[in-house]
Amino acid sequence: MRGGLMVCGTASDVGKSHVVAGLCRLLARQGVRVAPFKAQNMSLNSWVTDAGHEIGRAQGVQALAAGVEPEVAMNPILLKPTGERASQVVVMGHPWAQLDAVAYHDEKPQLRGVVLEALADLRARFDVVVAEGAGGCAEINLLAHDLVNLPLAHAAGLPAVVVGDIDRGGVFAALYGSVALLPDELRTVVRGFVVNKFRGDPALLGDATTELQRRSGVPTLGVLPWVDDVALDAEDSLALAGPRPRASGAPVPDRLDIAVVRFPHIANVTDLDALSLEPGAEVRLVERASALGRPDLVVLPGTKATVSDLAWLRGQGLDRAVLDSGAMVLGICGGQQMMGGVIVDRFESGRGRVEGLGWLDVTTTFAGHKVTRRRQGVAWGHGISGYEIHHGRTTRGPGVRPWIDLDDTHGAEAEGATDLAGGRFLGTVLHGLFESDGFRAAFLAEVGRRAGRVLAPGGVSFAAAREAQLDRLADLLEAHLDLAALEAIIERGATRSPAATGVSVGQGSHVEVSCGAPRGAFARALAAVVPVDGAAGQATADHHDRLAKPKGSLGQLEALGERLSAIAGASPPPPPVPAAVAVFAADHGAHAQGVSPWPQEVTAQMVATVVAGKAAINVLARQVGASVTVIDVGVAHPIPEPAVPASVLLRRRVRAGTDDLSAGPAMRIQEAEQALDVGADVAAQLVSEGARCLVTGELGIANTTSAAAVVAALTGRAPVETTGRGTGVDDVTLAHKVSVVERALARPGRGGGPLAVLCSVGGLEIAALAGFIVAGAAAGVPVVVDGLIAGAALLVAAALVPDVTGYCVAGHRSSEPGATVVLDHLGLDPVLDLGLHLGEGTGACLALPVLEAAARLLAEMATLDTAGVTPSVVSGPRRPSPS
Incomplete structure (x- = not known):
């Protein structure tokens, strides 16, 4: 048997956890390799896996029922209430954030990838995955952002059964009403009902289940009796009211x-x-x-x-x-x-x-x-x-x-x-x-x-008692469920015609359902990029010739002023203030190849340092009056909790780091697209909050390896020309690092387009930076590009929409060789050349005063006419205007 099943409920505490545990034990007894799954669990009763990950207690017991070791993929998101309205959010076994309900609702779209990846991982390794829903499956006010119930089943192709508690009364109305409230695409997922906790003779039900099927189109797979001798580990506080x-x-x-x-x-x-x-x-x-x-x-x-x-x-x-x-x-x-x-x-x-x-x-x-x-x-x-x-x-x-x-x-x-x-x-x-x-x-x-x-x-014997109760649950299901029908549902999947439900729903009942963020923020930004205004740039070039100075005497400041005018479509250009620095943080699977002497945990620690305002980028940003936002788009380790809630930290993690690029693709296309959307969203948010200049920054141990591979792939240069010492490796490690990049680029089946390169050898922060750069260009603001990592992202962006380069300013020339390859390939002159290779956006941030000076000179400096200066005195060569 191969397939999957979701067990949903009409409400909380109807018996979903017990049904899942019983099914896991029942299938395991038949020799099926089965695993439990619950995308999001809210519980103060948790389980610690052998690997040190924290998951919901119920999933730990369900794994025991299945005869397998509990693991973090079985419960990727655990919510642990800390007060009336707030919870600690545990993602993939580690604390991720402390959020109230509204903030968590905003974060849900970013967690979609985590949930789907964990479920896909289990389905690849087990014959059957039995997923558990949460609460009621037809809470129509929550469906649009539901991560755990029928929207997830629909996205993953899982059929579902809905459990109702007859002991509470009104079970048939609850079952029918749940299906009736669902939009068509979710109604087709429901393949069966289970009536739970029935006291008395089943004959008392008469033809109620037959009538329920006639009205809903959904068969009842069984009626489970009330039992007093089964008491497994409680999932939440509701269970404390039990015997x-x-x-x-x-x-x-x-x-x-x-x-x-x-x-x-x-x-x-x-x-x-x-x-x-x-x-x-x-x-x-x-x-x-x-x-x-x-x-x-x-x-x-x-x-x-x-x-x-x-x-x-x-x-x-x-x-x-x-x-x-x-x-x-x-x-x-x-x-x-x-x-x-x-x-x-x-x-x-x-x-x-x-x-x-x-x-x-x-x-x-x-x-x-x-x-x-x-x-x-x-x-x-x-x-x-x-x-x-x-x-x-x-x-x-x-x-x-x-x-x-x-x-x-x-x-x-x-x-x-x-x-x-x-x-x-x-x-x-x-x-x-x-x-x-x-x-x-x-x-x-x-x-x-x-x-x-x-x-x-x-x-x-506690262990023996728990085993006996799990067997008791399996025995109950075996005796009271139509197992042949249930197994057929598991194997056939979720396909069912909407007409087969028999439920008539009036106009206005449809609910837009999505398991994740509104897709396409990056795609919308791509479509919105237009060429810079060459006429405005030329007007500024002409204005420079009229300023009270020799022609071209301000050197690169003149070229920068002309670029700022072309971006803004105005001459003189507005000063690029205030500026906003976005530091995208992610880890890399290539770290496992020994390309950096620094442990991977440093990425999370440096994120915490930025949040605390103690990193180099914070110091420099304060000096120039820029804001700093750090975005966790793919950090592999838990970020130390800040002493106070940190508005400078955005948790948009797509996954916990990439895979090893030397062994296979670094990420899937869905993950790359999600990271691109994250970057585009952040840029749009910062501009909407008043930013008039965007600065690229990044954090991530081993990110220079990925960036070097991206640069080599998109410029055609050899890895030895694009790969540098990064965090300061010695000659032996540098040679090894070059070989890792060479192996990654030599893998068979690797595509050559920008998105294919990004998926194959890129990083999540590189993808997010590419989205950030494109969205900045779409918003018509200058984007100051930092060093190698941001340069690799710009290569991806420019390969997709060449006009984006006109909106970018190279903040500095990083000492990483790949950075110079990027500048040469795109024809960009750096503002500064200080031998920096720190990252974080430090070089780009240092360039901000120069950019502001370039704009203010145009707006505030006297012209030849107003200064009463004779033109022949100041004639001289002028630098050509940048394109």
Whole structure:
């Protein structure tokens, strides 16, 4: 069997995750290599893969159901709410941005490529991919920018089934209404309904499913019964209302009473699942001091908003109630942070120094980089495994000691903290500890000992229990779904005539659907480029001859003034101020070939430096009054979170770096087009905000290798003539770098057109810069081109629309040899020649005062007539006007 399926729902919490998990297990039992997928998940319960990537907890469990290792492609976007309206956006396993709903909506188009690439990757490696939707599939106010439901299924050619929850009531209206609200192109994707959570005799449904099919054209593939004995890892807070753990109530006699504080932003509550399976323990959730009672153990679980939830804890009086209860207290991750003396948080809440509860002598300082990794070790004589997900760095003081010994691929270290006065208080950063059966039994035995109770051995294997529940789900689907029909849907895909739906929808019901940004920003800019105004340039040349000076005595300033006039269509030209510098950042797969001594992580670090205003380009831009915007169009590593929200950073990542150009194409055409659109959009945005001059900048370790290849391909020059030392490589590495470029250009099947070259050997920032240059020309403003990287982008742009060169000014001559090749090929004279090769737009930025001077001389300098100067005194040769 080969194919795919999307499982959507009429609403949240209708059972989509369980259906996907059950299908994964069912197909895996049949020998099908299957993988789960969810494009975008919103959850505070997450999973850390072996590679250290953070994904949704549900996709981790679904991967286990499929019998495969969880991986980041299974959940490329994870939203972790940090407040009522904001979330941390995790992209491909790493924090990407902190956004509110409106800002995230604006960013969605840029994430389309990430989602489609991850899905395509899984489909290439697995027989079947079972994708899960999110929320309701017919939220017509969201369809135009939906990344996770039917628009994605339509774009990827996946058929879909829609799950409805009959226990809530109104399931047939929900199923029919969902299809009726959809536009035609999405309605054809829906191939079946599943009725979930039915209590009672299916005969009570009568011919309801038959009537539903008659009205909608969609068959019901099965009715799944309500089951009480399946409780897999919860995906979101809605699941906390379920049967386990209990939300309130008195402790049960003869069992350990475990009270878990239910924080408003509780995270990874799945830490409690293993405790809930123990027959000798009763787990209950507590939100008020009056409900705490006298528990044997209090758990302060993880939270995505430590400082905020600590204030809530105090506001509820739970801090005093827990302390007075005399219970043993365990803090996990954020819970441990609260138990310490001091929290220093300038990243998550921005509150700075906050006093903790003071129960443990530990201090937590929040950092921009999130730690996500799996750990192994020993605690209380038993092997344990768990995982870390935290921004906080917790250090122990002399009043505590560690209680966990970690020893794994991340090194050996002592972990956790417990007080020296009896061990009532314990803390750890590790999630998932209680899934280790031996440790869980020992820990609960100690809780029982402190409480004066003898805990009967539970003998529960958490892993076995989870496996049994996954098998139970598969058994339910096997017994209650029409598997033959479902398998046929998976194999045949999403093709179905709109007429087959049988749903009649009135005029005005159509919803424009797109999985990504409005395409064609670059194409529109290309069409809008017109030749510069030669007449205006000539008028300025004539005006120069009338100025109070010898002809041609201002040298290149005269040529620059004439070029500015030709661009503006006016003589004299307006000063090119204010200027806006756009620094496009991306990484390159060629880095793997050892072409640079610098680690790839430096790109992300330098982006953060620009955001902080501390890079060379910031210093120079401040000197000339230019703005700086840095655009992540393809950075491979997480960008350190800024101390304050940064308006200078635009997150437009197409993908996390290119592929190795020496082994195959650097990028796909869709990715190149998306990057071109990014650059065009940025240019248009900056001009709309008042910029009258655009400056090209870039960041990216190993980008000179890609640029050298582009220049060689588009000029016909040999790689040895276009390839330089970049970040300062020695002779041996330079020779190797040249050979890498030669191999890339010698690959069979490489096209020769500008877009083919861009895809084959280019970079995402080169593509974005090409779009930026073309859109600047379309807007009629001068574009100051920096060094080699921007020069390579200009070659691409000029090959597509030659008139674009007339709008460009070469800011400087980079010491990279390929830069001179570009200047010679395009006939451009650089403003400066200072031996620079830093990039970032520094050379171009330094040229700005010269450009402004060229314009102001024309507007403010006296003419021969106004100065009363005799022309014969000042006659002399004049430089020819530039074309």
